[in-house]
Amino acid sequence: MKMTMRWYGSQFDTVTLQQIKQIPGMTGVITTLYDIPAGEKWPLDKIQAIKAEVEAAGLKIEGIESVNVHDDIKIGLPSRDKYIQNYIESLENLGKCGIDMVCYNFMPVFDWTRTDLAKERPDGSTVMAYDQAKVDAIDPQTFFDTTTTNSNGFVMPGWEPERLGHVKELFDAYKDVSSEKLFDNLVYFLKAIGPVCEKYGIKMAIHPDDPSWPVFGLPRIITGKDALVKLMKAVDKPYNGVTFCAGSLGTNPKNDLPAIIRALPGRIYFAHVRNLHHFAPGLFEEAAHLSSDGSFDLYEICRALDEIGFDGPVRPDHGRMIWGEKAMPGYGLYDRALGATYINGLFEAIEKSKKSK
Numbered sequence: 096m097k098m099t100m101r102w103y104g105s106q107f108d109t110v111t112l113q114q115i116k117q118i119p120g121m122t123g124v125i126t127t128l129y130d131i132p133a134g135e136k137w138p139l140d141k142i143q144a145i146k147a148e149v150e151a152a153g154l155k156i157e158g159i160e161s162v163n164v165h166d167d168i169k170i171g172l173p174s175r176d177k178y179i180q181n182y183i184e185s186l187e188n189l190g191k192c193g194i195d196m197v198c199y200n201f202m203p204v205f206d207w208t209r210t211d212l213a214k215e216r217p218d219g220s221t222v223m224a225y226d227q228a229k230v231d232a233i234d235p236q237t238f239f240d241t242t243t244t245n246s247n248g249f250v251m252p253g254w255e256p257e258r259l260g261h262v263k264e265l266f267d268a269y270k271d272v273s274s275e276k277l278f279d280n281l282v283y284f285l286k287a288i289g290p291v292c293e294k295y296g297i298k299m300a301i302h303p304d305d306p307s308w309p310v311f312g313l314p315r316i317i318t319g320k321d322a323l324v325k326l327m328k329a330v331d332k333p334y335n336g337v338t339f340c341a342g343s344l345g346t347n348p349k350n351d352l353p354a355i356i357r358a359l360p361g362r363i364y365f366a367h368v369r370n371l372h373h374f375a376p377g378l379f380e381e382a383a384h385l386s387s388d389g390s391f392d393l394y395e396i397c398r399a400l401d402e403i404g405f406d407g408p409v410r411p412d413h414g415r416m417i418w419g420e421k422a423m424p425g426y427g428l429y430d431r432a433l434g435a436t437y438i439n440g441l442f443e444a445i446e447k448s449k450k451s452k
């Protein structure tokens with residue numbers, strides 16, 4: 096595995112490449128062109144510029160998170176072909192720069208969803224949290240407005256004001272999109288981008304839905320083992336793969352995380368390794384990475400990744416806000432750096448215990 100950090104680019108991130116480089120074991124970043132709206136082409140010169148910047152800092156771009164998919168593709172509107180063509184050209188430009196892993200999601204309207212962006216824990220740290228009862232009591236527009244107001248002045252990934260300024264219109268556009276239709280639209284998209292992925296050896300890694308159930312009545316289809324296996328079979332090509340995200344799949348306590356990993360040998364191209372603490376179904380908060388701080392066994396997750404021969408990028412995920420840091424919720428430096436160090440330790444122990452057997 097390769098240890099990486101998500102980095103939004105020097106214009107948008109509070110964390111610098113130098114700080115990332117100083118974290119032990121860190122070899123790369125997962126980045127994006129954060130200011131390019133979903134559906135628009137990624138210009139070659141911008142990709143080349145960010146690549147040069149990352150490499151000058153002694154790091155490598157191990158992948159993109161995300162090249163976002165335009166809603167018209169998810170809805171299946173006639174205009175989707177134009178946006179798919181743009182997507183293909185973006186992949187072409189990434190391929191020309193030797194970037195070969197792209198994380199994306201297929202969640203309607205909202206990306207990941209949390210009801211609290213800074214819930215205080217007894218030790219004074221803050222974490223993001225989710226309470227289904229709060230979602231049930233609020234309308235999508237108010238939800239978007241509160242999320243935006245509470246995000247410390249940052250635009251969170253998947254929460255772009257230009258797009259979500261039209262929440263009502265977006266919801267209307269999705270009104271006839273059932274889970275089946277959404278799945279078919281995903282397959283249509285994947286088949287259309289197949290040739291460019293194959294030409295450049297690009298691995299598409301779908302990010303699971305977070306949380307892993309319908310939110311505000313919108314369908315969510317990438318929710319667990321069966322859904323992921325079904326998608327791998329629907330487009331049974333190496334370019335069609337998965338981002339294993341412990342925190343997203345783990346929102347459903349019934350999802351057995353190591354079993355999901357073992358069901359996808361050879362198809363996991365990227366891993367988000369983190370922890371959550373469950374209080375009750377639909378009620379959880381994000382925890383520190385350490386197994387004992389949350390509900391998941393991070394050792395077993397890393398062991399399953401090792402067992403299937405996973406050799407792609409791993410990144411620590413949403414960190415707590417600690418030591419007075421002010422950053423985009425989930426994406427500060429300190430707790431993610433602690434997470435990376437801990438995950439490195441787990442992998443070292445797994446490696447060595449295999450050798451000693």
Ligand code: DNO
Nearest residue numbers: 161199200206207252253302
């Ligand atoms: C949240 C992230 C997601 C993820 C997208 C992938 O912190 O894990 O926003 O990047 O769903 O497209």
